[in-house]
Amino acid sequence: MDKLKAMATFVRIVDAGSLSAAAGASGQSAASVVRSLAALEKHLGVRLLNRSTRRLALTDEGAEFLAWSRRILAEFDEIEHSFDARRHSPGGLLRLTAPVEFGRRHVAPLVNAFLAQHPAMRVELILLDRMVDLLEEGLDLAVRIGQLPDSSMVAVPLGRTRHVVCASPDYLRAGRQLPHPSALREHDCIVFAQQGGEWHFIDGGAALTVPVPARLGTNQVQAASLACVQGLGIARLLHYQVAAELADGRLVRLLREFEPPELPVQLVYPHSRLLSSRVRLFIDWMAERLRIPDPGS
Structure with missing residues (x-):
């Protein structure tokens, strides 16, 4: 039983003065209104209305429940309006x-x-x-x-986004070549602590993990990218972390064909x-x- 709906139907019956009038006001059938009232009384274990062919009369329990129902329905209506206002102007x-x-x-x-x-x-x-x-x-x-x-x-x-390997033009101008991820073992590397000392690649469709020597290890992305720009070594960072440096040429992207998926x-x-x-x-x-x-x- 929908208790809130049954409560509203009960209040409507009292306000309308009859079951048939309550049905007309709510768009329900008279039988549906009767069933709702009967189910509510059965659930509460008390009689709420004394009914005759001419009139309805509240019992003592009915009068008490009516006052309580009006208060609950009013509070629910207030909360509903409050939430509706929040939907339009959340806070x-x-x-x-x-x-x-x-x-x-x-x-x-x-x-x-x-x-x-x-x-x-x-x-x-x-x-x-x-x-x-x-x-x-x-x-x-x-x-x-x-x-x-x-x-x-x-x-x-x-x-x-994706992981990219990069180095500064100055670092690469010193004749340092990086044809394959395995060659990283021969380079100075800048290791961002969150990624650890092993860098991951895809080589011919297979996963490849390369342990790298850390010339600098740091837990800050900005420190790693700065060291890379200043030519201290090769770094592997997420693209968004070095997008500006790659765009203006301060860093060069390496090993693109070995990058793992986005x-x-x-x-x-x-x-x-x-x-x-x-x-x-x-x-x-x-x-x-x-x-x-x-x-x-």
Whole structure:
């Protein structure tokens, strides 16, 4: 039994003064109204209305339940109107996490623009280069780069990127050649800690893993890309992290034919969570405006 609907039907019967009038006012059949009242009385275990051929009269329990029903229905109506207003002008707190460098470059500027346009919204942006459990951490959304191992997550595509190997023109002018990934063992390499000391490639359709000697190891993307630009060695980073340097010639892309497949960039949220209007609004905002540099083929 739909208790809220039965409650509303009961109030309508009392206000209309008869079962047939209540049926006409609600667009239901008289039989449907009778069944609804009977089911409600059976559920509550009391008689709400004394019925005769001429009139309806509230019992004591009916009068008590009527007052309670009016209050509950009014409160529900108020909440419904409040949520409807939020759908048109969402407010409240949205908690979001993203990888540090991607968040700094691409997410933070959009968050700022989003907040400027939606003054009732608040955002907590947490930049981390580690995977976090959204439910445990109380987070609404996460930006994730790569395939999702967790099937309980819903993913909204934002774009794609890929790992690229690069070096500065100065480093390459010193006569250093890199015809194959295996030759990396003979080079100075700049290792971003998140990727570890083994770099992954595709060689003739087969996976190839190459242990690389780290002349510099760092947990910061900016430190790795700067060292690479300054000619300290070869780096392997995500394309968006060095897109500007590749575009203006400060870095040269190497080993393109050995690059592994592109990686999806996605907004994810738990499958079990019903999306609030503010989360849906932000997802649509990001998907429409985010522009990730094309990593090419």
